[in-house]
Every structure is written in structure tokens, then in C-alpha cells.
Amino acid sequence: xxxxxxxxxxxxxxxxxxxxxxxxxxxxxxxxxxxxxxxxxxxxxxxxxxxxxxxxxxxxxxxxxxxxxxxxxxxxxxxxxxxxxxxxxxxxxxxxxxxxxxxxxxxxxxxxxxxxxxxxxxxxxxxxxxxxxxxxxxxxxxxxxxxxxxxxxxxxxxxxxxxxxxxxxxxxxxxxxxxxxxxxxxxxxxxxxxxxxxxxxxxxxxxxxxxxxxxxxxxxxxxxxxxxxxxxxxxxxxxxxxxxxxxxxxxxxxxxxxxxxxxxxxxxxxxxxxxxxxxxxxxxxxxxxxxxxxxxxxxxxxxxxxxxxxxxxxxxxxxxxxxxxxxxxxxxxxxxxxxxxxxxxxxxxxxxxxxxxxxxxxxxxxxxxxxxxxxxxxxxxxxxxxxxxxxxxxxxxxxxxxxxxxxxxxxxxxxxxxxxxxxxxxxxxxxxxxxxxxxxxxxxxxxxxxxxxxxxxxx
Numbered sequence: 403x404x405x406x407x408x409x410x411x412x413x414x415x416x417x418x419x420x421x422x423x424x425x426x427x428x429x430x431x432x433x434x435x436x437x438x439x440x441x442x443x444x445x446x447x448x449x450x451x452x453x454x455x456x457x458x459x460x461x462x463x464x465x466x467x468x469x470x471x472x473x474x475x476x477x478x479x480x481x482x483x484x485x486x487x488x489x490x491x492x493x494x495x496x497x498x499x500x501x502x503x504x505x506x507x508x509x510x511x512x513x514x515x516x517x518x519x520x521x522x523x524x525x526x527x528x529x530x531x532x533x534x535x536x537x538x539x540x541x542x543x544x545x546x547x548x549x550x551x552x553x554x555x556x557x558x559x560x561x562x563x564x565x566x567x568x569x570x571x572x573x574x575x576x577x578x579x580x581x582x583x584x585x586x587x588x589x590x591x592x593x594x595x596x597x598x599x600x601x602x603x604x605x606x607x608x609x610x611x612x613x614x615x616x617x618x619x620x621x622x623x624x625x626x627x628x629x630x631x632x633x634x635x636x637x638x639x640x641x642x643x644x645x646x647x648x649x650x651x652x653x654x655x656x657x658x659x660x661x662x663x664x665x666x667x668x669x670x671x672x673x674x675x676x677x678x679x680x681x682x683x684x685x686x687x688x689x690x691x692x693x694x695x696x697x698x699x700x701x702x703x704x705x706x707x708x709x710x711x712x713x714x715x716x717x718x719x720x721x722x723x724x725x726x727x728x729x730x731x732x733x734x735x736x737x738x739x740x741x742x743x744x745x746x747x748x749x750x751x752x753x754x755x756x757x758x759x760x761x762x763x764x765x766x767x768x769x770x771x772x773x774x775x776x777x778x779x780x781x782x783x784x785x786x787x788x789x790x791x792x793x794x795x796x797x798x799x800x801x802x803x804x805x806x807x808x809x810x811x812x813x814x815x816x817x818x819x820x821x822x823x824x825x826x827x828x829x830x831x832x833x834x835x836x837x838x839x840x841x842x843x844x845x846x847x848x849x850x851x852x853x854x855x856x857x858x859x860x861x
Contacts, residue, residue, distance in 0.1 A: 408445035412478055412488060423450070423474040423490060424498070426527060429510060430467055439466070439495075441474065444526075447533055447678040451481065451489040462497045469501030469508060469527075515848055522852055522861050530686070533679035534849060537672055538837055544671035545624055545645055545833075548664055554620040554647060559607030561626065564599055565811060572631045573602035574640075603628035606830060607646050609762075609815055612791060615648035615826055616818045622647040624833075632856050636845040637734065637782070641854040643833040652827035654764075654773040654790045658750050661777050661786045661829050662703050665748070665836070669695055672840055680841070688842025694780055695840070697747055703777070704749040711736075711751045714744055731758045732776075737783035748779045761801040763789035775829070782839045788829020795819035 409425065412418065425443035432438075435456050440449040452474050454463065466472055476492035483489065507521050508528065518525040525531040546556065562576055578596040585591045592600045607623035614621045627644045647660065673680060673695060684692040706714070715726040715736055724733040732740075732751070740749050752775040756765060763772035777786035792798045798819055799809060809816065837849035847853040852861045 409441065409443050409448065409450045410445040412450045412490070413446065413448050417480060417488065418478040421474075421476065421478045421490065423452075423476075425472065425474075427466060427468055427470045427472060427501075437463075437466075439472075439492075441472065441490075442532075444532055446536075447529060447682060451483070451486060452476070452492050452495070453489055454492045454495055458493055459495065463495055465500055466495060466497050467501060467503055468510065469503075469506045470497060471499035471501075472496060473498055515845065519847055519853070526851070529682060531848075533676070533682050534837070534841065534843070535851070537676045537679050537841060538849065540675045541668055541672055541833070541837060541840065542624070544668045545622075545664075547671070548667045549620075549622045549647065552620070554622045554649070555614075555618050557607075557611055557614050557621045557623045559604070559610040559623045559625065561604055562597075562601050563604045564597070564601055565609065565815075566602070566605065572629050573605060574628050574630045576601040576603060605629050606644065608648070608828060608830065609812075611646055611648040611828065612762075612815070612826065613818055615650055615828070616822070616824060620647070620649040634856050636847075637835070637838075639834065639846050639850065639853050639855055642846070642850065645831040645833055646828060648791075648826060648828035650824050650826045652790065653825065654752060654775060654827065657788050657790060657827040657829055658705065658752065658775050658777075661775070661788065661831070662748075662750070664831065665777065665779075665785065666699055668836060669698055669840060673699075683841045683843070688781075691842040698779075701747065704745045704747060706749060706751055707753040708751055708755065708771070709753070711740060714740065718744070729755050729757065732778075732784075734783040737776075737778040738780070741778045741783070742780045746780075748777060748785075751776050751778060756801075759789070761798070761805050761807060762791050764792045765797050765801070773827075777829075777831075779839045781842065781844070782835045784832075785835050785839060786829050786831045788827065790825065790827040793819060793823045793825050795823065 423441065425441040428440040428442050428449050430437060430439050437454045437456065439452040439454065441452050442449045473496040474490060474492050475494040476490045478488060478490055481487060481489035508524060518528065518531065526535050566573060579594060583594065585594060605627055607625060611621055611623050623646045625643065626641055628641050630640065631638060680692065711732065712726060712728050718739065720739060722735050724735065726736065753771045754774045756770060756772045759772050759774050763774045765772055773790035775788055776784050779785045792801065795816065802809060802812065834846050834849050837843065838846060841849065843849050847855065
């Protein structure tokens with residue numbers, strides 16, 4: 403009886419005999435009496451060659467061409483051709499789905515990333531985007547494996563929220579009211595809405611994760627987040643995924659250690675499990691990629707204070723687009739200079755001024771800085787942002803007052819400081835930014851299946 407195998411199995415060092423194979427035709431080449439098909443089923447980067455004797459072909463075989471889906475019956479045997487160990491000698495080829503050659507957009511040539519974004523429903527069939535999808539899947543698995551090994555509990559935090567974690571106000575409103583709904587004069591415009599108050603898509607699961615960390619000790623959330631930031635840059639998307647651990651009795655040093663360990667563990671896993679896919683990016687996207695990933699794993703990340711970072715930037719005499727000013731947040735060009743040119747490896751910057759960081763970051767003894775840290779990496783800039791959280795109720799409420807936040811709106815958050823407060827810390831890692839660092843991709847639109855950006859909601 404024929405058995406079903408994926409192409410990943412067919413490229414191993416063992417003949418499998420009678421097989422049944424299903425996949426898509428990447429190329430077809432005809433010779434006298436024979437046709438050679440390159441078949442791929444998405445299980446790996448490599449194709450398998452199928453040799454079809456025209457004498458055994460049915461009348462539909464003439465329509466088997468680039469892009470068509472097929473079912474192959476035959477034998478998996480050693481190949482006499484150079485450059486491959488195995489091939490399939492087909493006894494029957496069934497055409498499952500025709501690909502119209504007049505309109506099929508994936509021709510036998512390299513297509514630009516810009517063009518492939520316009521056909522995001524078909525681009526995973528290309529080598530590059532199939533590889534990206536497999537790397538993304540393995541990287542996600544690595545996240546869960548990392549935290550499970552360290553005793554963290556996986557937490558699902560709300561996608562719809564009534565609070566703003568970052569205090570920036572760039573949130574998507576969620577409403578069930580009709581577009582022409584009009585509230586009574588002087589009434590709350592949200593009173594008639596589904597939740598009876600304003601609701602938004604979440605920008606972070608951090609605050610909820612803190613609540614559970616103060617009960618379970620160590621938790622993490624890994625899910626979609628949304629920001630209505632009208633920023634059409636290669637680093638920003640309206641919908642993206644965040645990895646956010648929170649753990650009790652943690653301080654700034656422990657937070658930096660965990661961020662470094664997570665980053666290295668994810669890179670190591672991808673390098674071990676996606677070797678061929680990464681090599682594709684190292685060959686065609688960024689030739690320095692694999693060497694840089696080796697450097698990332700080889701030594702501890704550099705660590706400097708915010709004040710030291712500003713000093714390095716000022717002494718560089720670099721003509722940055724944005725001026726380096728003490729007391730201002732670092733821009734992407736500053737972050738990349740530190741990681742790519744000065745240290746030539748990832749660097750963690752810590753001890754930021756309190757005035758440029760959110761209310762929940764723990765105030766240092768100097769009263770001017772907070773126990774915050776950002777992990778900066780080559781190609782991307784900021785990969786991780788986090789802090790030790792402010793567990794002292796009086797200081798936390800003072801910080802909220804400074805930033806004009808309503809204590810009543812965060813009564814549940816303040817309760818964790820009223821009832822059994824405990825030191826704790828955490829951070830957020832942008833999953834898409836990790837993938838950009840790990841693959842050398844220069845645009846966030848190319849590391850997520852269906853990117854959501856200003857003016858674009860296709861697919």
C-alpha cells in the first residue's frame with residue numbers, strides 16, 4: 403500500500419519505496435518521452451524531482467504546470483542526476499488543481515518584496531516566504547519552550563481593554579454602536595455602547611500579567627497587540643505580536659538577564675531547527691546574517707547606562723538626523739549605531755530618565771531615573787523594553803498624578819500594591835522585530851503573514 407510522506411522525509415538518506423506525494427509544481431521541464439517536475443509541499447525549503455514517463459501519463463498531464471497542485475504515485479529511488487540524492491519515479495500523476503498560466507502571478511523569476519506584498523495570499527508559496535513562515539513557527543515554539551522550562555505559566559490576557567497601558571492614547575476604539583448613533587446632549591457618548599464605557603484594542607498585556615504574577619509568581623503572555631500609530635515605517639505595524647513575561651521578586655538585573663537568555667534561546671532554536679531556511683536569508687537577504695547570529699550567541703550582551711549611551715553618541719561626532727539630547731528618548735538611528743557600529747553586538751541600555759518612561763517603572767533612589775532597560779540589537783534597534791515595576795503604592799500614585807492618569811480607572815491595578823505588594827519585573831519583546839533581526843528582513847511587512855498598516859487592510 404502506498405504511504406503518504408512529506409518532502410522533508412523524501413530528502414533523507416533512505417529510499418522509501420512506494421509513496422504517495424501531494425504538493426505544488428514549482429517547475430516543469432519536458433524532454434523526449436519524459437517530463438521532470440519539481441514538487442514542493444511546504445514542509446521544507448527543498449523540492450523533490452519527479453520523473454514522469456509520457457507513456458504512463460493521462461490526457462490531463464498536459465495541464466500540469468507551474469503552480470498546479472498534484473498528487474504523485476510512484477517510487478522514491480536513488481537519483482542518477484547530479485546535485486540530488488533522491489527522486490520520485492512517477493507511475494501516475496493526478497492533477498488536483500489547475501493554475502492558469504495566463505494569470506498565475508508567481509513566474510519563474512525572483513519577485514520584489516514590494517510586489518509580493520500585493521499578493522500576500524500567494525507569497526508563502528515562494529522560497530523566501532515559505533522559509534519565513536517556518537522560521538516564525540519555530541520561533542514561536544521556542545518562546546513557549548523557554549518559559550515552560552523556567553516555570554512560567556502561560557496567560558491569555560484580554561484583547562479588548564478599558565485601560566491604556568502605555569498612556570499614549572494611540573489605541574483603536576471598539577464599538578458596537580451604528581455609525582449614525584447620536585447620544586443625548588450632555589450624556590456619556592459611550593453609555594449606550596456594548597460595554598457601557600469606552601473600549602479599545604489592547605496595546606499590551608502587561609498590566610494584567612502583573613496581576614497574575616502577583617498570584618502565580620511567574621507568568622508570560624504571547625499574543626496580538628494593536629497601536630493606532632499613523633507611522634508608515636519599515637518597523638511599525640498596526641497589529642503585531644508581543645512576548646511579555648512578568649515575575650515576582652525580580653529586579654532590573656534579573657530582568658536584563660532574562661531578556662538576554664530569551665533572545666539567545668530563540669536564536670539558538672531557530673539556528674538548530676531552520677538551518678536551510680536561515681541559509682537562504684544569509685545568501686539572498688543579508689550575507690552577514692549568520693556570522694552576526696554566531697556573535698550574538700558567543701558572548702554576553704554589552705550593558706551600559708542611559709548616561710553612558712548619550713556620552714558615546716555625542717562623542718561619535720556622527721551627523722544623526724535627530725539630535726542627541728540628554729533627557730530625550732533614543733531614536734532608532736541612535737539605537738542601531740550603538741548595536742551595529744559601536745559595540746557590534748546587542749547592548750542593553752538601562753537607567754532612563756523618569757520623564758520619558760511610563761508611570762509603572764520603579765523610581766530609582768536618585769529620584770531622577772527609573773529601573774528601566776531596553777535591549778538594542780543590530781538591524782532593528784530596540785527589541786525588548788522593560789523594567790522593574792513600581793511596587794510602592796505612594797510612589798506609584800504620585801507617578802500617575804504626574805502623568806495625568808486617573809487613579810479610579812486603575813483601582814484594580816493599585817489593589818495589588820494595597821494587598822500584599824511584592825517587588826516584580828517584566829518586559830515586552832516585539833516578536834516581529836525578533837524575526838527581522840533573525841532573518842535580516844528590513845521591513846516588518848515581510849515577517850508577518852498579512853500585515854496591517856495605515857491605509858492597508860487587504861486579505
